Amino acid sequence: MLSSKIISVGDEILIGQIVNTNAQFISEKLYSIGIPVKKINTIGDNEDALLTELDDSVRNYDVTVITGGLGPTHDDITKPILIKYFEDELVNDEKVLRHVKSIFVNRNIKMPDVNYGQAMVPKKSKVIWNGMGTAPGIWIEKNNKIIIALPGVPFEMKAMIKDSVLPMLIDKFTDKLDYVIKSRTVLTTGIGESSLSELIGDVKLLIGEDKMAFLPTLYGVRLRIDVKRSSLEEVEERLNVIENSLRKKIEKYIFGTDDDLLEQKTGELLLFNKLTLSVAESCTGGLLSSKITDISGSSEYFKGGICTYSNESKIALLSVERKTIDNYGAVSEETALEMAENVRKKFGSDIGLSTTGIAGPSGGNMAKPVGLVWIGYSDGKKTYAKKFLFGNNRERTKIRSAYQALAILKKEISNLLNN
Template sequence: MRAQIVTIGDEILIGQITDTNSQFIAGKLDELGFEVRRMLSISDEADDIRLNLDLALESSDCVILTGGLGPTKDDITKTTLANYFGVGFKQVPEVRARVKEIFARYGKEVPEVSYSQSSVPENCTVLMNSNGTAPGMWFETKEGKVVISLPGVPIEMKGLMEEEVLPRLKDHFDLQFNLHRTILTVGMGESEIMGIIGAWEDLLIQKNIKLAYLPSSGRVRLRLSSRGANRDLLDKNLEEEVEKLYQLIPNIIFGEEETDLAEAVGELFRERSMTLSTAESCTGGFIAHRLTSFAGSSEFFKGSVVSYDNEVKTGVLKVEKEVLEEHGAVSREVVEQMAVQVKDIMKTDYAVSVSGIAGPGGGTSEKPVGTVWVGMAGPGGFLKSRKFDFGNQRTANIYRTSNAVLNMLRKQLLK
């Protein structure tokens, strides 16, 4: 079954708010077994609503609209839907009582305009809103297709989806299963990955499996998706292909689904009963932040020195002034000393250090914006450093640096 999602509101089109409703609804519809074919945002204009509803119903079995159900003059969705279906309005006493109850909670009289929420198109099934005054509306066409109109307020929309819409959709449609497996990789771009797994990818169609490459800031998610009526068969086919993927690119896979790279690295440290510290310049403590953002990090992470200023590098980390003057802060020599010293200060098994030019300013012809040096010190005098050349976007450079550091640690611990 195919579905479309339409958000209504000029506030979305002018960039005043972000449309999070479509993302939530799409996820729920996918879980239920729908094939979501389109999501779009349109203006608060009756002609736009009618036109896009026509187009949506031509190619979809279910259309969900959000927005425009308030009691004020700019909220026209309800009236437009009544005109679209050629019906009048009916009063719903339960909704009127709900409006009165909500205002009574705050000790307020109900403005007459708010009672208009109890007036709905006479051909709709009312979906009671447990989080607000505007009810949802369920319409069915002669062909058995469904149009659902929901409030645009996220908490109200989510409540109606969970309590009313999803159970009704499950009963109304004969739905198939949508299954996904997402494999998380780091340290290799999507083109490089495709070069390795391309032949395997070409064969996925034989099992009705689609592969999507989802790149972002130094990592690529590989999502395998399959639809069908036999859930067990879908599970079996996906599992078989995931196993093949692990065999093809074992060194760059760090987890599945929502696993964070920092959490995966932390688990490696815990498994080995090893400890870690960081010395950070250009990342300003972001690596430490990522490493301590999940429960259990205190078992392996000891601390960090944010040596943003060179005086901290020399005063706290004891980096030699002569080395700083000769090679500069962004250099192999400096990050190696930073890593060795913070490892000694924190008394950890491993330590990592970073120094770079995050941008947008500060770059030179020899060391342009995006130049980052990473150092790593470990047991038995182990010492390693590597230079990275990222782009000119400050926030992206900080995140990419953290991914690079975490991936270096991951690969070292897996040796």
């Protein structure tokens, strides 16, 4: 099996100024095409350290990706050390030079002389095109081992990995690559991990030799499926089969896949069904409204919200009956019901949602502990409230309450459609 190594170069990583997120990205991508990373070594801007690492790379790994140290200043050691190690020389690359110059022209500033050096590349290397920045990537081979040097700027590096490095590696090793791995994450909400697990039943029957992980999050449970096959086509086909089997069992809890957001998907449901929404918030303190309005175009279906952070304002602004609060308290089913119903009427929306709870850390008691939250729903025909216990972390309780309100919204819109 092929193997790879990452060398991250940069003093700023060693002094803890930045987190090495580049290594994570590259690891994931190399793993996905069947060239798993076996070692990630981070070194400073230090010539001897890089020479030692290069020597280890050429001896032991099919592919090495170096990030960092490719800039135009004297601190940037990667290119000089590659020249030294491979006994090569720098030559000017006309195409790269034109590109570097054009970047300065577009920024309307004079190119500093030091940037001419960025168009110089090792003679024995192939250039990896960097459309987003001035430092070209470098691909050098020795004894069938490949050394790839990329800039450390994350968005430049990522584009170069996806657009050039992965295709070039697949092309190079086409006969040697044993497998392709791909993940798909099926996103669920409104159901706990154990109930979901019961509905899904025997995981082995569903996925066979493939892998599925239950990943609880603040909005619901993510189901990550990992499939390994000998070609991308087979992988995609298998992922589709598993997703469809899952949908047969738990369709009503699924709101999307991979990077989908619950606030975006509920927004699409509202828009598609020409429904409007308003929210009355207490314990979520504006977060529910903020999540909804994170989505561009939300003004099409979101009328607005009222956040009442005191009993008096619940009475004055949401017309909650004083006797409801006196008899049952502000954190109660009855108050949640009135909040949802009344906010809907005040904004003239089709649906009203409400949250009222004890976010903590203080304010709880035996009967109503910190983390107790009531979430209300009202659409004119149906009004109800549901009780949750979210524990004693204020921030998490706010987030989980907001997402549970959206989960209820998703469920109810789906029900409206099926009736």
